[in-house]
Amino acid sequence: MYDYAVLGMGVVGLAVSIRLSSHGYKTILIGESKSASTSSAGVITVQLENIQDILLVKKNIEIIEEFLEKYGGEDAGIVGREFISIENLEDAEESRNLLEKAGVRFKQLASKEALEVWPYFNISEDEIVTHTFEDMSIEAEKFIEYLLKIARENDVELKISKVLQVKLDETPEIVLEDHSTLNSQTVILCLGAWTRKFLENLGIFIPIVTLCCPAYRFRVKEKITAFADEVYESYWRPGFSNTIVGGGYHAEIVNDPRDFFKKPPEKFRRSAEKLLKERVKMDVEFIEEWTGPCSVTPDLDPVIDKIPGSSIFFVDGLRGYGFMRGMTIGYLLADVLVGRESPENIERYSLRRFQGLL
């Protein structure tokens, strides 16, 4: 019998299980390896649109820094620090207000000044560059391997398997792909975009739309600083050996999990490449493209809740910002479960806020 069974080996499942196990609870993490997390473009930035998210990312960066210090960082997949946003005047003013309120260290540069630092960009006179310093660029697959290593070191039992079902008994029973079963006092579903269908089988409806999001890798001549182009709408970060990873803000709605990793339409790649060339004065050579699922709630905030009358919890709806907030959300839920944080701290993510839609 486990204290906690965490289902789903993405960034959230890994964070929850590492935290629970480090508090001394017998924890098993069960899941399949392919995830939105391993498909992530790997941008972690505090330059987001609301204070709550900025604070979650700040905390996320702190957690990763602690890992780097405790477990070393050579194999964590981190390929860059800092981030810039290229924005029009109005958006830059909004960013300034938000970053000041969130207590983030930043600088804003006019185009002439910015071009002295980053001569490979096209930046026009009516654009402003906002520069932050603690952000991270990460090769996502490497980072997930790194978290798996940390989970093992923290005595999390790892089991690679599809979960067929969780039975809603007093002590939930988990049925694995080979039809073996195991029991746990508490079960936490961290199944990302797969959560909605899994919950439907348990009679719970969550109002989430699933998008299939693409990312691209191009070869470039020199290393770039990670950036969001808020005027032409694309984002990019440095990768291993003179590559860059990112894309435009394109996505397609998908309902069937079999389509979560389907090949992106050719027009998305052409558009991403065009957007990149508008902004960067460099030859770029296409290397690879991939996709993965992002799940989005009506108010864009995550869902953290519990199936009424059971000890089954679930987390979903981290949309295209889950890699940068997933560790914080996972830690928060784990700390609430073991009584180290007040349940009030996750109340705002409850499914009740969508009552009118259910």
Ligand SMILES: Cc1cc2nc3c(=O)[nH]c(=O)nc-3n(C[C@H](O)[C@H](O)[C@H](O)COP(=O)(O)OP(=O)(O)OC[C@H]3O[C@@H](n4cnc5c(N)ncnc54)[C@H](O)[C@@H]3O)c2cc1C
């Ligand atoms: C192309 C792309 C680029 C992105 N770029 C960024 C970015 O730059 N920055 C950022 O912050 N976010 C980014 N995101 C979003 C981010 O990757 C996700 O929000 C985040 O990874 C979600 O994490 P998760 O743990 O909730 O879900 P996931 O990582 O999807 O994990 C869920 C896990 O559950 C497993 N699972 C599902 N059903 C079962 C079952 N029945 N049995 C066993 N296991 C099961 C899945 O296989 C998977 O391993 C991007 C996403 C995509 C697709």
